[in-house]
Amino acid sequence: MKFSKLWLLVGAVLLAAITGAVTVTHALAQEGDPTLRERRCVDEGWRHVVLDVAGRSREVLWKGPAGAWPKGAIIAMHGGGGEYDQWCGRDSGIAAPQVRFGELAVADGFGIFLVNSSDEVSDEQGRVCGKVWDDEVRGRPNLDLPFLEQVMRQTIPGSRPAGSADAVFLTGLSSGGYMTVRAATHFNGLVKGFAPVSSGDPYGWHRVCEAGLTPRVKVEGAGYDNETGKQIIESDACRSESYPNEVAWDEGKAAVKPTFRMFHHELDGINDLSCADKVVRQLRAHGYPGEPDFLLHGGRRGLANHLWQDDYNRPILDFFTSRLGS
Structure with missing residues (x-):
């Protein structure tokens, strides 16, 4: 299924509105020195x-x-092109449901940890993909699994x-949902439960980070x-009777795998x-118990239905x- 240039342009504008094209200089520190972007939080x-x-x-x-x-702690991961402060400090716009999730989690008795992806992820050809999570299995060391492990083993405790x-608990949107699955399977002994949102199979897809494939802000390729x-935006893009090209799954050490x-x-x-x-089919095949999907209906197929919903x-x-x- 092909999408018009107009649709892609609209998508790019909306994604820019979500992410805010802001460049941040990271300071080495144990705590504090937030930029103006984090100051609202x-x-x-x-x-x-x-x-x-x-x-x-x-x-x-x-x-x-x-x-x-x-109720323990939640790690929340933003979507591709996004920033961790989309879960806090913003009270309007299309990221508002994520802000409300963060505040509701605290009111409910959870600590919540918002983690920020790097902008250094590259594809198998070494091309930089932009502001996304390193959810794929590649030949090089993973950039995000050590980060999430440190948060789980040290920062939260x-x-x-x-x-x-x-x-x-783990949750995440889009690229963050793919990373949620990757981290929950890799560290299945550390995770009590996980809820991917608008997510797919990190062991059964790949990025091609060639410039010009998408007009998205801060993300290259598709x-x-x-x-x-097929590109994952296409109808029935992941429909297959079997998965011979699935890469090997990370197998953690949990005696009982998280739901x-x-x-x-x-x-x-x-x-x-x-x-x-x-x-969902692959998680169940690998022994992960799952509750029935929470599936929304209605509207028109498009970007708006990909976003985090109240x-x-x-x-x-x-x-x-x-x-x-x-």
Whole structure:
């Protein structure tokens, strides 16, 4: 299915509105020195931390209830081209449902950790992909798994008050949803439950980060399914009877694997419904128990249905709460 240049231009404008084309200089620090971009979040009680991970500066914003965190902690990952402050400090626009999710999580008894992707991810040919998560399996060391491990093993335990639940949950949108699946399977012994949003199969797709393939802000190239060769925006892009081109999955050390629930829209025009169906099928095949998808209906196929929706907020938090006693 081919999309008109006008549709792509509209998509680019909307994505620019989501992400804000802002360049940030990362300062090496243990805490604080937020830029103006993060200051809106810090002013609302979020803590800004910069971690040194394998020589790279990686940023975290976090917030929790005033006392103990009875429901543990959530790691939330933004979408491609996005920024971690899209979950806080903004009270209007199309990122507003993510802001409301962050505040609702804290009010519900969760600590929430917003993690920022790098802009250094490259494809197999070495071309820079831009502001995306390093969710694919490549021949080089992964840029984001060590970062997320440090957050799970050190930052969260060092931040939560005494008496807090030690459960860790993962969620993320789009590229962050792909990374949610990758991290939850790689670190399945550290994760209690995970909720990918508008996501697909990180072990069954690849990026071609050739300049000019997309008009998107801060992201180069496009994503393709390994079986069909179709771009994931196309209808039935990930529809296949078998997956001979699936790369080997990361197998963590959990005796009991964490439960997942997929959140998406049937008319997602950026990550086709078939791609969400594929990752659900693959997760189950690899032994991950899953609850029924939370699937939205209606409207017209397009970008708007790919974005984080207010309708996801309460069901995601209720799903995570249900896993505490498992």
